[in-house]
Amino acid sequence: MSNAVSGPRPSAAKQIEEGLQLTPRFDADGLIICVATDVSSGDILMVAHMNAEALQKTIASGEAWYFSRSRQQLWRKGETSGHVQRVLEMRVDCDQDCVWIKVEQQGAGACHTGRRSCFYRAVPLGQSDAVRLEFRDAEPVFDPAKVYGSNE
Amino acid sequence: MSNAVSGPRPSAAKQIEEGLQLTPRFDADGLIICVATDVSSGDILMVAHMNAEALQKTIASGEAWYFSRSRQQLWRKGETSGHVQRVLEMRVDCDQDCVWIKVEQQGAGACHTGRRSCFYRAVPLGQSDAVRLEFRDAEPVFDPAKVYGSNE
Numbered sequence: 001m002s003n004a005v006s007g008p009r010p011s012a013a014k015q016i017e018e019g020l021q022l023t024p025r026f027d028a029d030g031l032i033i034c035v036a037t038d039v040s041s042g043d044i045l046m047v048a049h050m051n052a053e054a055l056q057k058t059i060a061s062g063e064a065w066y067f068s069r070s071r072q073q074l075w076r077k078g079e080t081s082g083h084v085q086r087v088l089e090m091r092v093d094c095d096q097d098c099v100w101i102k103v104e105q106q107g108a109g110a111c112h113t114g115r116r117s118c119f120y121r122a123v124p125l126g127q128s129d130a131v132r133l134e135f136r137d138a139e140p141v142f143d144p145a146k147v148y149g150s151n152e
Numbered sequence: 153m154s155n156a157v158s159g160p161r162p163s164a165a166k167q168i169e170e171g172l173q174l175t176p177r178f179d180a181d182g183l184i185i186c187v188a189t190d191v192s193s194g195d196i197l198m199v200a201h202m203n204a205e206a207l208q209k210t211i212a213s214g215e216a217w218y219f220s221r222s223r224q225q226l227w228r229k230g231e232t233s234g235h236v237q238r239v240l241e242m243r244v245d246c247d248q249d250c251v252w253i254k255v256e257q258q259g260a261g262a263c264h265t266g267r268r269s270c271f272y273r274a275v276p277l278g279q280s281d282a283v284r285l286e287f288r289d290a291e292p293v294f295d296p297a298k299v300y301g302s303n304e
Binding site: 017018019020021022033035037041042043044046047056059060062087089090091092093094095098099100111112113115118119120121122123124125126127128130131132133134135136 | 169170171172173174185187189193194195196198199208211212214239241242243244245246247250251252263264265267270271272273274275276277278279280282283284285286287288
């Protein structure tokens with residue numbers, strides 16, 4: 001999303017976009033966005049953030065690590081739930097502020113609400129007034145109370 | 153990604169996660185993340201941001217609008233390139249800070265570098281030293297100089 005007006009200077013942008021060096025552009029909080037898709041269905045399972053350590057651990061281990069903004073801590077996906085994500089492929093985008101991981105989701109689901117994916121509600125299109133969401137692919141696949149315990 | 157420790161209080165969290173009201177949680181800059189996937193291939197085309205106006209215009213028009221952080225302005229995808237994105241479905245995630253749009257990409261590609269997708273480089277896994285990216289699905293599908301003009 002950088003451009004010649006306010007992005008990195010042209011030579012730096014060229015290097016970031018066309019180079020073969022991984023030079024992640026972390027935001028002011030030291031984070032980049034990570035989108036995890038299911039390698040079989042192609043569906044987005046979740047969108048979360050990684051700091052440098054989470055990114056490094058994911059690359060080295062082939063399992064997804066994130067940085068929890070709410071808990072302000074490094075977070076190995078599945079450490080509580082057992083719902084580990086095995087990473088089969090990682091991509092980085094043009095301006096290197098986002099990564100995409102294609103994962104094999106272990107266990108029933110990725111979402112802490114008990115669904116397979118965090119994206120279980122659709123936003124109807126073609127409306128300009130109050131929008132009423134519609135549940136879609138929202139069947140619970142596990143019981144969060146049992147998986148995370150009673151304090152979550 | 154919210155939890156009982158530092159996320160919204162339980163009743164509010166329940167409403168955000170299980171309710172049918174669209175209550176986007178914009179960040180400090182007034183933005184939410186938007187992931188656009190190709191409705192045919194399922195591949196991620198791009199990840200960008202929307203402010204309230206971009207989100208409202210996308211929902212109302214069924215075409216993707218974003219907010220450009222580098223230019224600090226509302227941005228109708230394709231306004232310069234003609235590479236409009238027709239939105240076939242929109243989903244919102246559990247904590248409502250991210251939307252996923254499944255789009256029909258008009259024109260050759262979504263990435264300003266001339267590729268179909270912004271994610272044209274893979275990050276090899278299982279490494280702990282310097283990582284060398286690998287081009288993947290990186291064939292140019294249009295000439296950015298022709299599409300955006302010489303000033304970009």
